[in-house]
Amino acid sequence: MPALYPVSVAAEDYKVGDNVKWFTSSTDISPYVGRVVAISPKIHKVWVTWPIGETQQMAPEELILVPATMGMSVVPGDNGYDSVDKQMSAKYFGTVPPVKREEVVIKVANDFSSFVSKVNKKSLEKKASEEFTRKASDTISQHVGRMKSAGMQSKEAFAAVFDAFGSSVPVEALQSIVSGVYQA
DSSP: OGGGSOBOOSGGGOOTTOEEEEEEETTEEOSOOEEEEEEETTTTEEEEEOTTSOEEEEOGGGEEEOOTTTOOOOOOSOOOOOOHHHHHHHHHHOOOOOOOHHHHHHHHHHHHHHHHHHHHHHHHHHHHHHHHHHHHHHHHHHHHHHHHHTTOOHHHHHHHHHHHHTTTSOHHHHHHHHHHHHHO
């Protein structure tokens, strides 16, 4: 069998980019075509990348040079052997349909637009909350200012403000507003 193929016994006989097959036994040759990616003459090894993406360190005696026209085989889809497992999986779980580039672009654009709208919604909610807080604080401050100018004590003003706004404004905020007006 080796006489039919150009077998190299030294690592120096290979060049990076050479196409090779694996000579597995005296009667069997691997169906896969690999590509030489590195050569290590000092340790007498050749590094080969196989179509499955694995890079393997191999002895030069195990490799057979093949014509460049054979090249690396490209597998466009699932061309594996049919099996019961594969049939059952397709029956119960379905298969992944091929996706067109345009569909992916549209999906990404829709996802991005929904993300932007959520971000804008959150910022608008925060802005509205801050605006409401500012207006409520101004309104309460005006009420407390009128009570102060009418001669009410801070405790009386707090009690009146608490009765009016205590259900919607935290007690600490009311205390802060009343003390701020009375200290000014």
